Amino acid sequence: MPSISRDEVAHLARLARLAVTDDELDLFAGQLDAILNAVAQVSEVSQQDVPPTSHAVPLTNVFREDVVRPCLTQQQALAGAPAAEEGRFRVPRILGEEQ
Amino acid sequence: MSELIRLSAADLADKIHKREVSAVEVTQAHLDRIADVDGAVHAFLHVNTEGALAAAATVDEQIAVGEVASPLAGVPLALKDVLCTIDEPTTVGSKILQNWLPPYDATVTERLRKAGVVILGKTNMDEFAMGSSTENSAYGPTRNPWDLERIPGGSGGGSSASLAAFEAPLAIGTDTGGSIRQPGAVTGTVGVKPTYGTVSRYGLVAFSSSLDQAGPCARTVLDAALLHEVIAGHDPMDSTSIDAPVRPVVEAARQGATGDLKGVKVGVVREFRGEGYQQGVIDSFDAAVQQLRDLGAEVVEVSCPHFKYALGAYYLIAPSEASSNLARFDAMRYGLRVDGDTLGELSAEQVMSLTREAGFGPEVKRRIILGTYALSAGYYDAYYGSAQKVRTLISRDFAAAFEQVDVLVAPTTPTTAFKIGERIDDPLAMYLNDLCTIPSNLAGNAAMSVPCGLAAENGLPVGLQVMAPALADERMYRVAAAYEVARDAAQGGPLINRVPELEAISR
Numbered sequence: 001m002p003s004i005s006r007d008e009v010a011h012l013a014r015l016a017r018l019a020v021t022d023d024e025l026d027l028f029a030g031q032l033d034a035i036l037n038a039v040a041q042v043s044e045v046s047q048q049d050v051p052p053t054s055h056a057v058p059l060t061n062v063f064r065e066d067v068v069r070p071c072l073t074q075q076q077a078l079a080g081a082p083a084a085e086e087g088r089f090r091v092p093r094i095l096g097e098e099q
Numbered sequence: 100m101s102e103l104i105r106l107s108a109a110d111l112a113d114k115i116h117k118r119e120v121s122a123v124e125v126t127q128a129h130l131d132r133i134a135d136v137d138g139a140v141h142a143f144l145h146v147n148t149e150g151a152l153a154a155a156a157t158v159d160e161q162i163a164v165g166e167v168a169s170p171l172a173g174v175p176l177a178l179k180d181v182l183c184t185i186d187e188p189t190t191v192g193s194k195i196l197q198n199w200l201p202p203y204d205a206t207v208t209e210r211l212r213k214a215g216v217v218i219l220g221k222t223n224m225d226e227f228a229m230g231s232s233t234e235n236s237a238y239g240p241t242r243n244p245w246d247l248e249r250i251p252g253g254s255g256g257g258s259s260a261s262l263a264a265f266e267a268p269l270a271i272g273t274d275t276g277g278s279i280r281q282p283g284a285v286t287g288t289v290g291v292k293p294t295y296g297t298v299s300r301y302g303l304v305a306f307s308s309s310l311d312q313a314g315p316c317a318r319t320v321l322d323a324a325l326l327h328e329v330i331a332g333h334d335p336m337d338s339t340s341i342d343a344p345v346r347p348v349v350e351a352a353r354q355g356a357t358g359d360l361k362g363v364k365v366g367v368v369r370e371f372r373g374e375g376y377q378q379g380v381i382d383s384f385d386a387a388v389q390q391l392r393d394l395g396a397e398v399v400e401v402s403c404p405h406f407k408y409a410l411g412a413y414y415l416i417a418p419s420e421a422s423s424n425l426a427r428f429d430a431m432r433y434g435l436r437v438d439g440d441t442l443g444e445l446s447a448e449q450v451m452s453l454t455r456e457a458g459f460g461p462e463v464k465r466r467i468i469l470g471t472y473a474l475s476a477g478y479y480d481a482y483y484g485s486a487q488k489v490r491t492l493i494s495r496d497f498a499a500a501f502e503q504v505d506v507l508v509a510p511t512t513p514t515t516a517f518k519i520g521e522r523i524d525d526p527l528a529m530y531l532n533d534l535c536t537i538p539s540n541l542a543g544n545a546a547m548s549v550p551c552g553l554a555a556e557n558g559l560p561v562g563l564q565v566m567a568p569a570l571a572d573e574r575m576y577r578v579a580a581a582y583e584v585a586r587d588a589a590q591g592g593p594l595i596n597r598v599p600e601l602e603a604i605s606r
Binding site for chain 2: 004012014015016017018019020021028031034035036043044046050051052053056057059064072076077079083089092093094095
């Protein structure tokens with residue numbers, strides 16, 4: 001099994017939107033390597049011809065009646081927002097400088 | 100200290116419904132107890148004094164006119180801080196949801212309220228339920244009432260500690276990899292993970308959606324069963340909720356309490372002993388198995404060869420689902436936002452990254468990164484795909500076992516409660532706490548922990564795990580209730596009565 005490098009951890013953290021510190025990278029890289037080496041044991045079954053299970057109790061096509069029912073008010077939906085303006089979520093700009 | 104706090108939920112309900120004591124008096128006694136000892140235990144993140152007293156007063160008014168909402172009406176309860184409450188903050192033990200007030204109640208919360216159960220407050224937990232010691236809470240650890248230097252288990256350590264500290268007779272936990280059963284085991288309390296899909300996940304802050312399951316925690320098997328019937332049942336708001344009647348677990352617990360297990364076949368899981376298992380755990384477990392035989396059960400050894408892969412599969416599947424579920428914490432709609440005053444300078448993506456960095460603790464970050472890795476192109480088949488195959492193999496092991504026996508038994512956890520700080524720097528050592536509990540999460544069947552004695556070497560509680568097939572939860576209640584009666588008879592009274600007086604140790 002491949003081991004995981006500090007650079008890979010930094011890349012994964014970026015993908016996961018985590019602005020980790022250098023100290024965290026040092027710590028996590030070692031710990032994640034140890035964890036991956038342990039969990040890689042599952043690959044022993046990878047060649048076996050068994051179907052994957054995504055869900056212990058398989059249910060498919062769970063429908064409900066398409067009827068109007070109560071939902072959050074605008075005020076309730078915005079109540080926990082870090083910032084709101086004119087009845088909407090106020091958010092930072094979406095595009096970066098280079099875009 | 101009021102004697103009310105030492106009563107079982109069933110006895111409290113009986114006294115309240117017969118109007119020998121009011122629900123308000125019972126709630127006040129528990130609020131007083133929390134005020135006395137929670138400084139030392141730290142089971143609660145929030146106590147809802149006014150709300151609890153008001154709910155209790157409503158129950159008293161209803162009883163005065165002959166209305167009893169449920170068999171547990173008027174009994175207080177501690178609610179894990181992962182279930183949404185419209186009148187109390189819901190933090191999941193995380194800074195990212197500090198002071199967050201949900202705009203709706205979880206279905207479990209709603210059912211508790213309708214049943215007249217009095218919610219005392221919200222209990223401490225490992226952040227996002229990721230952990231086995233409650234040390235990963237952003238609000239400081241909870242301490243084990245048996246020894247305040249030790250962990251109360253996790254992630255639901257606040258719920259288990261509140262029971263062992265007599266701060267509440269009932270609690271709610273959630274179990275993704277053992278977070279109800281392992282805290283139950285190390286605090287000498289009962290913890291039940293019902294069959295996946297039988298208790299609604301609506302309003303339960305998601306960690307790993309295919310594994311998360313809420314369940315009852317109590318000091319007796321019957322109390323857990325009574326609570327089980329309050330919270331279980333089909334919910335159209337949860338698409339994974341099973342549309343089937345609630346299993347007759349109270350009846351099963353009462354039947355079990357008659358102390359007869361003739362005709363019941365019990366399987367001992369061969370794989371769950373050996374290296375890494377504390378001697379006192381094995382000795383208590385073996386003694387419990389002998390007691391099951393004495394009660395008339397037929398005991399055989401059963402092999403579940405793929406259980407050895409469960410831990411690895413779990414630590415791929417759970418982080419993968421978590422990395423996806425926790426993407427919702429984006430600093431835009433609710434929860435923490437860092438650098439919210441500099442909106443012009445930073446992009447949404449930068450604000451999100453800085454917020455998640457500040458709002459999540461180390462274990463949550465580790466698991467998000469691990470899950471992101473496991474789901475990456477190039478590693479998906481080797482890791483996530485294999486883990487899903489393991490899940491199938493484990494379900495098959497259970498199915499084969501349950502063709503031979505009615506229930507399976509094993510220790511709940513390989514060791515008794517360890518010292519706070521002992522394993523916090525070694526994630527892998529921490530993960531091993533869940534070795535025996537994880538298979539039932541992966542397969543979705545029912546499993547519970549019932550206290551089975553104190554380890555000889557350190558006097559700390561040991562848990563007996565009883566596992567039943569999916570949608571046969573009543574089987575484990577019957578066995579656990581029968582065992583509980585035999586244990587109390589053999590040990591000269593309930594195990595929980597041997598928990599040290601908190602006043603004495605906190606002085």
